[in-house]
Amino acid sequence: MAMMFMFLERKYPVISYYISEFLVSGKNHRASLLAAAEDAGEGGRHRNPFLPDLPPQPSSGQDANAGHPSPPSCSLLSAGRCFAGTQNVSNIQKDEAWKVNVRIHGCDLEQGYLCGTMEALNVPLADTPVVTFWEGEIVDAKNYTFFTGKWEASPEDDIRHWSKFPSFTPLLSQIETDGGKSLDLSNYAYIFMRWKEQYFVNVGVDCGLTIAGFYYVCFSCSDGSISGFYYDPNSSPFQKLELKCTNEKDSGFTFSSYELQ
Amino acid sequence: MDLRSKLADCSSTYWHIAYIYGCNKFLYDFGGVYKQVVDASARALRMIYQSKLAPKFDVNNDENMKFLLTLLNRENENVTELAANIISHSCDSNTEQLALCAAGVPQRLINLFGGSMNLRDACLDSMTAIIRNNWEVASRFALMDHGKALRSIVALIHDRSPRTRLLACLCLISLSHASPCHFQDRQIKTKLILVLLELVEEPGHVGDDAPLALTTLIKDSVELQKQALSTNAVQKLSNHLLANSLESRRAVTILLALAELCSKLEESRSQLMSVQASTLILEALKHTCADIRVAACSCLKNISRSSKVLSAGKLSCDTFIAPLVQLLYDSSTSVQVAALGAICNIAVNLTPRKSILLHSGAVTQLVHLSKSMDPTLRLKAVWALRNIMFLLNPKDKDFILKELTLSTLSSLICDSEQFVQEQTLALVHNLVDGYVDAVNYVIGDDGMILNAISRQLNNAPAPGVCTHGMFVLTNVAAGGELNKEAVMNILVPCRADRVKQSFVVNFLQSKDKQLRVATLWCILNLIYPKCEASSVRVVRLQNAGLISQVKGMINDPCLDCKLRVRMVLEHCLDNADDGFICMLKQYHVSVTSTSQVNNRRPVDVDYPGAELSLSSFVGEEARRRPEASSEKGKKGGGVDPMRRPAAGDSPFLAARLVDESMCQKNFDWRVRNMVEASLSSE
Numbered sequence A: 001m002a003m004m005f006m007f008l009e010r011k012y013p014v015i016s017y018y019i020s021e022f023l024v025s026g027k028n029h030r031a032s033l034l035a036a037a038e039d040a041g042e043g044g045r046h047r048n049p050f051l052p053d054l055p056p057q058p059s060s061g062q063d064a065n066a067g068h069p070s071p072p073s074c075s076l077l078s079a080g081r082c083f084a085g086t087q088n089v090s091n092i093q094k095d096e097a098w099k100v101n102v103r104i105h106g107c108d109l110e111q112g113y114l115c116g117t118m119e120a121l122n123v124p125l126a127d128t129p130v131v132t133f134w135e136g137e138i139v140d141a142k143n144y145t146f147f148t149g150k151w152e153a154s155p156e157d158d159i160r161h162w163s164k165f166p167s168f169t170p171l172l173s174q175i176e177t178d179g180g181k182s183l184d185l186s187n188y189a190y191i192f193m194r195w196k197e198q199y200f201v202n203v204g205v206d207c208g209l210t211i212a213g214f215y216y217v218c219f220s221c222s223d224g225s226i227s228g229f230y231y232d233p234n235s236s237p238f239q240k241l242e243l244k245c246t247n248e249k250d251s252g253f254t255f256s257s258y259e260l261q
Numbered sequence B: 001m002d003l004r005s006k007l008a009d010c011s012s013t014y015w016h017i018a019y020i021y022g023c024n025k026f027l028y029d030f031g032g033v034y035k036q037v038v039d040a041s042a043r044a045l046r047m048i049y050q051s052k053l054a055p056k057f058d059v060n061n062d063e064n065m066k067f068l069l070t071l072l073n074r075e076n077e078n079v080t081e082l083a084a085n086i087i088s089h090s091c092d093s094n095t096e097q098l099a100l101c102a103a104g105v106p107q108r109l110i111n112l113f114g115g116s117m118n119l120r121d122a123c124l125d126s127m128t129a130i131i132r133n134n135w136e137v138a139s140r141f142a143l144m145d146h147g148k149a150l151r152s153i154v155a156l157i158h159d160r161s162p163r164t165r166l167l168a169c170l171c172l173i174s175l176s177h178a179s180p181c182h183f184q185d186r187q188i189k190t191k192l193i194l195v196l197l198e199l200v201e202e203p204g205h206v207g208d209d210a211p212l213a214l215t216t217l218i219k220d221s222v223e224l225q226k227q228a229l230s231t232n233a234v235q236k237l238s239n240h241l242l243a244n245s246l247e248s249r250r251a252v253t254i255l256l257a258l259a260e261l262c263s264k265l266e267e268s269r270s271q272l273m274s275v276q277a278s279t280l281i282l283e284a285l286k287h288t289c290a291d292i293r294v295a296a297c298s299c300l301k302n303i304s305r306s307s308k309v310l311s312a313g314k315l316s317c318d319t320f321i322a323p324l325v326q327l328l329y330d331s332s333t334s335v336q337v338a339a340l341g342a343i344c345n346i347a348v349n350l351t352p353r354k355s356i357l358l359h360s361g362a363v364t365q366l367v368h369l370s371k372s373m374d375p376t377l378r379l380k381a382v383w384a385l386r387n388i389m390f391l392l393n394p395k396d397k398d399f400i401l402k403e404l405t406l407s408t409l410s411s412l413i414c415d416s417e418q419f420v421q422e423q424t425l426a427l428v429h430n431l432v433d434g435y436v437d438a439v440n441y442v443i444g445d446d447g448m449i450l451n452a453i454s455r456q457l458n459n460a461p462a463p464g465v466c467t468h469g470m471f472v473l474t475n476v477a478a479g480g481e482l483n484k485e486a487v488m489n490i491l492v493p494c495r496a497d498r499v500k501q502s503f504v505v506n507f508l509q510s511k512d513k514q515l516r517v518a519t520l521w522c523i524l525n526l527i528y529p530k531c532e533a534s535s536v537r538v539v540r541l542q543n544a545g546l547i548s549q550v551k552g553m554i555n556d557p558c559l560d561c562k563l564r565v566r567m568v569l570e571h572c573l574d575n576a577d578d579g580f581i582c583m584l585k586q587y588h589v590s591v592t593s594t595s596q597v598n599n600r601r602p603v604d605v606d607y608p609g610a611e612l613s614l615s616s617f618v619g620e621e622a623r624r625r626p627e628a629s630s631e632k633g634k635k636g637g638g639v640d641p642m643r644r645p646a647a648g649d650s651p652f653l654a655a656r657l658v659d660e661s662m663c664q665k666n667f668d669w670r671v672r673n674m675v676e677a678s679l680s681s682e
Helices: A007-011 A014-021 A027-039 A155-162 A166-178 B002-009 B012-030 B035-050 B062-072 B077-090 B094-102 B105-114 B117-131 B135-156 B162-178 B186-199 B204-218 B222-230 B233-243 B249-261 B266-274 B277-285 B290-303 B307-311 B318-327 B333-346 B354-358 B362-369 B375-389 B394-404 B406-413 B418-431 B436-443 B445-458 B463-477 B481-491 B503-508 B513-526 B534-543 B546-551 B559-597 B616-624 B626-631 B651-664 B669-681
Strands: A082-088 A097-108 A113-120 A130-138 A190-200 A214-220 A226-231 A239-245
Touching: A082 A226, A097 A239, A097 B307, A113 A190, A113 B307, A130 B307, A155 A166, A155 A214, A155 A226, A166 A214, B035 B077, B062 B077, B062 B105, B077 B105, B077 B117, B094 B105, B094 B117, B094 B135, B105 B117, B105 B135, B117 B135, B117 B162, B135 B162, B162 B186, B162 B204, B186 B204, B186 B222, B186 B233, B204 B222, B204 B249, B222 B233, B222 B249, B222 B266, B233 B249, B233 B266, B233 B277, B249 B266, B249 B277, B249 B290, B266 B277, B266 B290, B266 B307, B277 B290, B277 B318, B290 B318, B290 B333, B318 B333, B318 B354, B318 B362, B333 B362, B333 B375, B354 B362, B354 B375, B354 B394, B362 B375, B362 B394, B375 B394, B375 B418, B394 B406, B394 B418, B394 B436, B406 B418, B406 B445, B418 B436, B418 B445, B418 B463, B436 B445, B436 B463, B436 B481, B445 B463, B445 B481, B463 B481, B463 B513, B481 B513, B481 B534, B503 B513, B503 B546, B513 B534, B513 B546, B513 B559, B534 B546, B534 B559, B546 B559
Parallel strands: none
Antiparallel strands: A082 A097, A082 A239, A097 A113, A113 A130, A130 A190, A190 A214, A214 A226, A226 A239
């Protein structure tokens, strides 16, 4: 979530900021990205890399008709897990960060689906913490690719945001080649997601906040840390979300679980 | 007509007589000229075979098969229809289906499609009976006459007669379930959905059965459910339900079809919740007919599989909770089971509204049902309690625990049903997550719960039971030193029977990755680096062969396991770095303490302020193993590699023992260097 569109942001269009941040540029590159994004629409399967920390390798192509393996199941990314941290909402006017708590409510790796709630604590003008319900798309090259294809996000926007994550860098060249459809992320120690807030849980839509945008998210399976960037063309760019797993207590990790019938 | 209805309703004795008489007479007149008699006999027998009480006609018997084929080959439609009815009634085993197929019955039935409407319907019904759940027959049929037979049935889904359309749909549904590879045409499946949705509007049995056929068609198939959704199935079925009363059988079948549509698809659930149907479901929960109550509960159960619906709190309001809780007291067990299913899912609700469920009287009845003699009721009640316990605040956890009692919990952990054991352990695992008092309950009271868990884990039951058992121990081990010690004593008991390998080794070698992950988390919590006696626990786990087992998992095929293995090994090193010297000091202090108790001067180097770091564990060890003090001072020569450091050992010997043990087990050169460095610095 973010503050509603502000005058200053209108005065200093975000695009100027984007230009400075833009990692890739030029017409040819745009064309190749668009082609890669189109390409990513088709499924495919690939070989498992041997080590988790190695970047995923492209497939041999021999088993191109088989189904994609799901991303790795991670005990730190399951229903009931809680995360706490901040969302940096600084703009040209002032530096500001909200305290944020996130709780995972459901996770279905097979469908590439994840959902949960996000609570923003010290939001100006809000009397209570603002809670939103979000749904996530897990990038698995089966259900979802790195290219958003909606929510006003162009392939360039996607690459620009994903490239902010160091763990994305080893994947970039393959994504530019074929949209990432031949990447096997099933044994990669990072899970990439998009989180889209769906509704406000405890306040009305007139609370002064917007949930028009969405988050590019990278989850580390090793320590359960989450980093993300909020994207909304009408809000401050690159609002950084940084979360740590709070199920780690002073002397160990705790777990809860539920099972639906 | 009187005779017919009598025959249809007759008791088994009556129809036996009628059957024998009818058959004989019929056979008698078979070759004769009395067509009317033949017709009457055939009609009478058809009426008999419409009764579920009629005996099966054994088609495995050669004589009977011949007789059946003779009937099928007659020109008289009354007779051929009778043959089809006999097949529908009697064919339900694999061998019977294969025997009829081998005798060419499917071909003959297809040829009879050109006859009267009744004959066609009877033939379709018997085709369904022959194909049902039989891959071999279904695939032979699909390929018969280069697919012509199949096409003739597909054509019948557009027949003028609604009954024929329904029977053709049922036959194709049977075929698609028995042999999916021969029935992949997506267009035909979409047509089936459309035809069945139209048939819901038909009066009588056809309209009543059409939703059931739709339910069978889309069951467990996301793809077909999506297709049904794209044809507005939820809207059409809801509209029909809203336009008509809940009194008919159709209301039950429509509710069941809606439940199936909501079993997997989020969109179906939100559509159903957005229309007025949710009010109707609420009415159905309070209906006098048990079947309608069951169907309404099934709908709610499947809708509440949606985290989105649950998080919005739409189902956790008193409007839904109160009637559902009321159904937990229902006189019908099937209604109770269905209500438990819905409550179980709604109980997951993560919003603060969870308290509505807690204060609705549900917990008392759930606890009561968890003691039921009926295993299904017991399972579902415990399952619901487990989901209620999920991320509950400590005050409410306490409330449930008081209702449930520790003795009930411990007997449920050792229940005769494995799934009850599993859900109970999951309940305990949720109970002790982050709730210190509950952990104390679990550890305390003579360790009733922990003992029960320990027994179950040592008996090595199903992986699910072990996984949840290990997660209980993981959560307990996330607590203080006492908690960790309690868990250590289960994993590596300090008893004489050391010869027995710890069950943890088996768990780490399990094929079930969840069990491996749970076990690794438990070990991780035990050796959590910031904790006082973690380094001592590392040594104990190492001596029990667990750390070397973990080392062997460094290339585990499961990424989650592999990452936890790394964490365990890193923690081992951290503990070695931060705590090993401290451990040596602790051993020394325990020597000092023991010596002082025995009125002897300490013989080894004293560490200023070392008393402050006296570990309760080492003290405990000293009390447990007084006999070890006899080995005090064995500095030179070889030491028993299997012997563990003990109170009374000099720091040198303690270090040496640990060192020897670690070298032998190829633990880590860094730890060895640490020992050497610490000794040389002295």
